[in-house]
Amino acid sequence: MMLQRMIVRLAALAGIAAPLAAQSVKPIATGFQVGDQISLQVEGDTVFSKTYTVGEGLVLTLPVIGAIPLAGVQRADVESYLTKQLGRFLKEPMLHAKGLVRLSILGEVEHPGFYAVPADEVIGDALMVAGGPTRNAKVGDWRIERNGERVWDGDPLRQAIARNMTIDQMNLHTGDQIVVPLMPRKDAETTWRIIGILVSLPVAIYGLTRLGH
Structure with missing residues (x-):
């Protein structure tokens, strides 16, 4: 792997045709989309701990609680957001959430x-x-x-x-x-030959340094 x-x-x-320093690709903060999923694990609880699908209108529907709006919530902020939302119903919830x-x-x-x-x-x-x-x-x-x-x-x-x-x-x-x-096929053979060389280089360099001592 x-x-x-x-x-x-x-x-x-x-x-890459251009140097990385000259590139224009920049990270984008992203909100939830309909069809995304949220893996939710609430410590000491079995009612809310499962994987949910974000529904139409950008809502997360939880058992007992019902719909929680996700419009404007960034994927990276979902854990802190849900901690606050569930805190309205549970006492100091400890949870892990991932988009x-x-x-x-x-x-x-x-x-x-x-x-x-x-x-x-x-x-x-x-x-x-x-x-x-x-x-x-x-x-x-x-x-x-x-x-x-x-x-x-x-x-x-x-x-x-x-x-x-x-x-x-x-x-x-x-x-x-x-x-x-x-x-x-021809390109594949060339690529794997190059990869083989790259992988073997550190071993060869290490061997040479050992001989030098």
Whole structure:
């Protein structure tokens, strides 16, 4: 898994046409979307602890309490917000809440499918949820689509990966698709040869330093 993470990041860095310092990709604060999910765990309680789906009108419907509005609430702030809201009904609630974005991860990954991915997950690690890229994946050219339109690809996506931007910071929505294309066989052989060299370099350098002593 560590090797796969390194491959994704190296592919992103190698493919960037402009220096990172000159890039214009910036994180975006993101609110909840209809269809997002919230994983809620309340300590010492079994009534509220479960995963909920954000409903129409941007509301979270809890047992007994009913609808809690989420309009204007950032995904990153959901835990503190729900602590305050549940504090109206429970005495000093201790809870853990995390926003989840349901994404399709398709193409050359080990386990293509639909996944509820934490909104604070680094985008480069999102592929790992689906088992990581296959040996035939063209990891430098994957893309993110929404309703058939590309919303992230090319240099902007590579820069986002290199900067460790999260799903939330990239304003991804439930239903977005991460698509990893197939690499032509000749290119795949070259890529894995280069990766093999990069992986073996630290070992070779260590061996040389030992000989020097």
